[in-house]
Amino acid sequence: MSDTERRRGKVGYLLLLPAVLWLGLFFVVPFYSLLATSLFDQSGSDFRGYEMDYAFGNYVDVLRDYWQPLVRSLLYGAIATAICLVLGYVLAYAIAFKAGRWKNLMLVLVIAPFFTSFLIRTLSWKLILSDDGFIVNVLQAVHLLGDDGRLLATPVAVVAGLTYNFLPFMVLPLFASIDKIDHRLIEASGDLYAHPVVGFFKVTWPLSLPGVVSGTLLTFIPAVGDYINAQLLGSTNQRVIGSVIESQFTDANNYPVAAALSMVLMALIVVMVLVYVRRAGTEELL
């Protein structure tokens, strides 16, 4: 008994080996390289090299100089995720419960935008939201926007772009959860005289929580780090942390600052996700 168990244990470790090697090579090593870079002396340069200085002050510097884009990124990511959740839930619910024989077609349509490049899709939003375009003209006609008002180069355009680009990441996990819900449970709530709205919140919503959790994570994490939407649809006042990291790395060649910012962003996201997952109690859900 204990012999076979021991043997089984060895097999288990062997099976773990590829994953451990993979993670070691492509996660642990780059991660430590990043961590080390974030502690280099900032006065170094490409020409003269960088020295390890345990410069924890780099972190103070980046938080002081760049807290605004950092907060902005988290805010845009959170708003876009919330909108995605509302839109995505309705869509996933409709596809799972109401689409009937159109179900597969509608799922394909959700993924269809991925057939074109991310950049092209984002750039086409510039046409849709342009100052002389249909949407702006209509909004001006009903006085929701002033005559000089615009959507492009405002936070509205950035959040709209994020919402559009990450919606499929929300819809697919939601659909997977909602589709599995046993209809008879919802019928049972009706038989017990629950109003459909009460039935939704007591039965459908709790059963779809795994989809909600994975959908929000899949949307929020990339949305916070995304800078293409802010760069193409926003103005200088909508700079997000991703663009700051990019310009510090490629233009200013200030690798310690770029690395420290990346570490801060990563830490913030990990903490937020941990809190969120604890709250939502995903251990049992997933």
Place this chain on the structure above:
Amino acid sequence: MTSEEPARRSTFSRRGMLKGGGAVAFAGVSLAALKLPLFEVAGAAQDPLGCRAADLSATQRSFVISNWTGYIDPRKKPGSTMSEFEQQTGISVDYTVDVNDNSEFYAKVKNQLGSCAPIDRDMIVLTDWMAARMIGLGGIQPLDKSAVPNLEANLLDSLRDKQWDPGLDYHAPWQSGLTGIAYNAAKTGEVRSFEELISRADLKGKITLLSEMRDTMGFMLKVVGADPRRFTEDQWHDALDRLAQAVGDGQLRKFSGNDYLQDLSAGNILACEAWSGDVIQAQYDDPNIKFVTPEEGLSLWSDNMMIPNQATHQANAEKWIDYYYDPEVAARLANYVNYICPVQGAREAMETVNPDLVDNPLIFPDEETLAQTFDFMPLDDRQQAQYEKEWSDVTAG
């Protein structure tokens, strides 16, 4: 029940062991990472003479060039400048268009150049400031002057006295361009100066400036009365403050890369800082887009051919430079790419190639225009890092 319990305990302890082991490995690797020389970054500066490769040109009749897109006439077509070069010299050209951005390209090849390793290219084409940086880094091989007589004879005078390579030892301009102002004549009146662009009330929120630091700051330095070729740190800060003021006033819609023309045609912006070659191409679609020489002058820049360290076909690459500095070849190239032709005599040759373009001031600018051009002082790596950081802090709002 009894058979389940020990099993459960054993999984638990295995998981615990994994966790413990993981933590130890984590700590160990982290200490190692912080100490290991692997993660210290050594200086990348090199001596180009110590990084020369043996020239295989005589036996291998080929060479590799990395250039920007849309910068040459259709290469494979019979009668194109490149196919004629291949016929004349018997050298086959491996022409790749993998330069999209100076900084990105630098990041891509920096590590190899910095450790004296080959980058598998015999010629690269980069803009002035990045060329200056590459040469400063010691990553570029000096040209053999006797192999490129046309360069010395035919380069435009206004492109000659670059502070970072006054003797033309390391670079040869491929194409040049002007940075000035473009506006949409259907929607607004002429914009005569950069000062006007960043202060005129009817343009508020309807202009863009370029996100390349040197393009925009060159003009800002002019606006505050400094010389972009020779300015002090105080003048730099004056210029940057003036820009910050325009940003704070909401005068700018954004800093743009190369997507400003779309906004200009669509009417999202009325005027912008623009590159001449882009404007010519936009004028084919929309004649209302006009290019003006601002009162402050024009910034003149080039993308430059250079031979990187460890290139193995330098002589073949030099043949290419010499070939494209022939006025007739240069005229045929200019007829297609519409940037400023850096070769003297190409204008006369253009009479037979395409008479329509002979008088185009954005391909063959006159002496008066060239006299008003300026370029940007070369920055050492410390200034580069400081100025780029301060610049990006302003453009970040």
